Amino acid sequence: MSSASTTPPLEPATPLAIADFRRFWTARFLAVFATMSMxxxxxxxxxxxxxxxxxxSxxxxxxxxxxxxxxxFIxxxxxxxxxxxAADRFDRRVVAxxxxxxxxxxxxxxxxxxxxxxxxLPIVFGLAALHGTARVFVNPAMSAVAPNIVPPRLLPRAIAMSSIxxxxxxxxxxxxxxxxxAESQWLPHAISAGMLVCSAALIRSIRPIRAEQDATPRHPVRQMIEGAQFTWRQKFLLGCITLDLFAVLLGGATAMLPVFARDILAVGPEGLGIMRGxxxxxxxxxxxxxxxxxLEHNVGPKMLWAVVVFGxxxxxxxxxxxxxxxxxxxxLLGAADMVSVFIRSSLVQLNTPDRMRGRVSSISGLAISASNELGEMQSGLAAAVLGAAGAVVFGGVGxxxxxAIWAVIFPQLRQAKTFAPEFLPDNPGPETTRKEALT
Known part of the structure; x- marks a missing residue:
């Protein structure tokens, strides 16, 4: 046999060189375009x-x-x-x-x-609740897809490109x-529907993806509990998730954008779209x-300062x-938040075994959603007392x-230098180094 036939294929230099990742990227773009507009x-x-x-009033x-x-949020x-x-049990493409x-x-x-x-209003609330139901299933499935279609070394870049x-x-x-x-009120919703169909088709065109299964089958409820236990033990992960939860819950201004667009800045739906973007x-x-x-160095301190800038x-x-x-x-708010999103997403994916990525991603997604949806609730309550502008300022200070509090109670965030896990989640031998865990 020739030596050429035994040479392993070269690893792609960028995630975009992988056809499945390009489909994943396009599907994500179309779905987010449609749902954010909607x-x-x-x-x-x-x-x-x-x-x-x-x-x-x-x-x-x-x-x-x-x-x-x-x-x-409910x-x-x-x-x-x-x-x-579901993301860990079934084909993640089908779930998404x-x-x-x-x-x-x-x-x-x-x-x-x-x-x-x-x-x-009753119909709007019903459709909003149905959208929350759809989103709770799409996020863990999509978050767990990328590690299955790109090499671990390229995962931070894939996360950044997915964020783009x-x-x-x-x-x-x-x-x-x-x-x-502003031109035709029904039109953007109709276009969103078409884009979501295209997104679903692209996701299904990715090669079949199913998580690694546990060696010993366990009851679904027990598997759900294990995902929460794993997240609790990972202090980097727990600190990042809860920091995002409470900081964005208090600091989220997006819920008040319709008020600013209509009554404070008086820029209408066109201005609302620009502000939202x-x-x-x-x-x-x-x-x-x-x-x-x-980012490769001092990731913890950079995340903390980014949240300060966000506030x-x-x-x-x-x-x-x-x-x-x-x-x-x-x-500027969005730029600072992106640093936190990148660090948190990288920690979730690189510190989680594939068999548990759906469950851990769902917990991370719940924290993100809680910070957004409950943040909207908090902003609405605060606005009823302080006014819309006062509620936003109060949230930024919060x-x-x-x-500052999280920097004290989670010293791991201040001390985190890289994304490398302290140990491989799948119980490697003691000879495995932090650097090897990422390669």
């Missing part, structure tokens, strides 16, 4: 219906937006263990594709009801949706840099009455305070 417009439509048809409308966030809270178990098709049905309903003038897809779609989706909504612009720029030069930018946005300054603050 969710932002649901918020605007709910607020507008409350003000115009129900005669709600500005404070009452802001509180309603908080309840809308709660409606999306399914995530209830179904997260099931969704993580079915969730996207569920979102597609929501978009179709929104398009028809908006076109016919039949949309009302998410962030760029988050910029274009709400902005395009806002402009289309501004954080993603900053995040996309950071993700592009990290795809080229991923400071939130304060500036809450105090601003100038549209350009508001956009700048939101852009995010900074939480970061």
């Amino acid at each position: 969710v932002v417009l649901i918020g605007y439509q709910a607020y507008d219906i409350a003000r115009s048809d129900y005669g709600y 500005t404070s009452e409308g802001a509180f309603l937006l908080g309840l809308l966030g709660l409606a999306q 399914p995530l809270l209830v179904l997260t263990p099931v969704a993580g178990w 594709a079915c969730a996207n098709l569920t979102d597609c049905s929501i978009a179709i309903a929104l398009a028809f009801l908006t076109w016919s003038g039949a949309l009302n 897809a998410w962030q760029v779609a988050s910029v274009i989706g709400p902005a395009a949706g806002g402009f289309m909504f 501004a954080p993603a612009i900053g995040a996309s720029l950071v993700a592009l840099w990290m795809a080229w030069r991923p 400071a930018a939130t304060i500036v946005f809450g105090l601003s009455r100038n549209f350009a300054l508001s956009i700048g603050a939101l852009t 995010a900074i305070v939480v970061t």
